[in-house]
Amino acid sequence: MSTGPSFPPLMQGINTAGADPFEAACSEAAQGCDAGTILYDASPERLRAAIVLAPEVALSDAAAMVPLTGVALQNALGALGPSEMPVHLCWDGPIRVNGGLCGAVRGATDTQDADAEPGWLVTGFELVFARGNLAGGETPDETDLMSEGCGDLTPVDLLESWSRHLLNWISRWEDEGMGPLHTEWAGLAYGMGKDGTFLGKNGHFLGLDEKLGLLLRADGQTMLLPVTDLLEIRS
Structure with missing residues (x-):
């Protein structure tokens, strides 16, 4: 008899069986x-997962759970995938494996007030395992884990590893503050020091502020895009 994924203590799973785990x-x-x-949908083609959180801090701090979710996923891929496989995180959500788009991280909450404590916060991700029979060069900016040498990696294995790394990073964030997460994420950032487009704004990606907000230089001025701008607001 098949069993579901194994999660750390204080985490429990719900299989959405094809439905969108993030919306659920x-x-x-x-x-x-x-x-x-943790709500999840694991298939041979893709893994989708989301977790419900209840951070007891202001949204401006709690929003760090979005990049933290990406860091945990990168750590899980680093532990289970080929050692030479580069995984980078785009500030606004996309995940790049060996330079190609392979998934994305997202977050949602119930308030727009950055100074308020949210009633709930959901973060989640989607990661492509296999894209089917694509002709060479058909989607040059996209990839999948199977194409990058992860043939022995199963979606459930990655889901379980992600949950463990997620719990570890949440514990570090609670105990040590933003410093370790800031250092880890900065080392994984895709496009830092280059020009790009972020949330519809063009500019030079200078770096991150202390809360992982993006510092963007454009037209001789530096603007801050806070991590809270990444959150979808749900009533």
């Missing part, structure tokens, strides 16, 4: 489900 997590969170609930 937002719905469950709004209805008051337990923090630590």
Whole structure:
């Protein structure tokens, strides 16, 4: 008899069986489900997962859970995938494996007030394992894990590893503050020091502020895009 994924203590899983785990997590969170609930949909083609969180800090601090989710995923891929496979995180969500788009991280919450403590926060990701029979060069900016040498990696293995790394990073964030997460994320940032477009704004990616907001230089001025701008607001 098949069993579901194994998660760390204080985390529990719900298989959405083809439904969007992120949307399901937002719905469950709004209805008051337990923090630590992981909703997931794992298939040979892709892994989608989301977790319900209840951070007891202002949204401006809690929004760090979005980049933290990406860091945990990168760490899981680093532990289970080929040692030479580069995984980088785009500030606004996309995940790049060996330079190609391979997935994305996202987040949602129930308030727009950066100074308020959110009632709930959901973060999640999607990662492509296999794209089917694509002709060479058909999607040159996209990739999948199978194409990058992860033939022995299963979606469930990655889901379990992600949950463990996620719990570890949340514990470090609670105990040590933003410093370790800032250092780790900066080392994984895609496009830092280069020109790019972020949330519809063009400029030079200078770096990150202390809360992982993006510092963008454009037209001789530096603007800050806070991590809270990445969050989808749900009523």
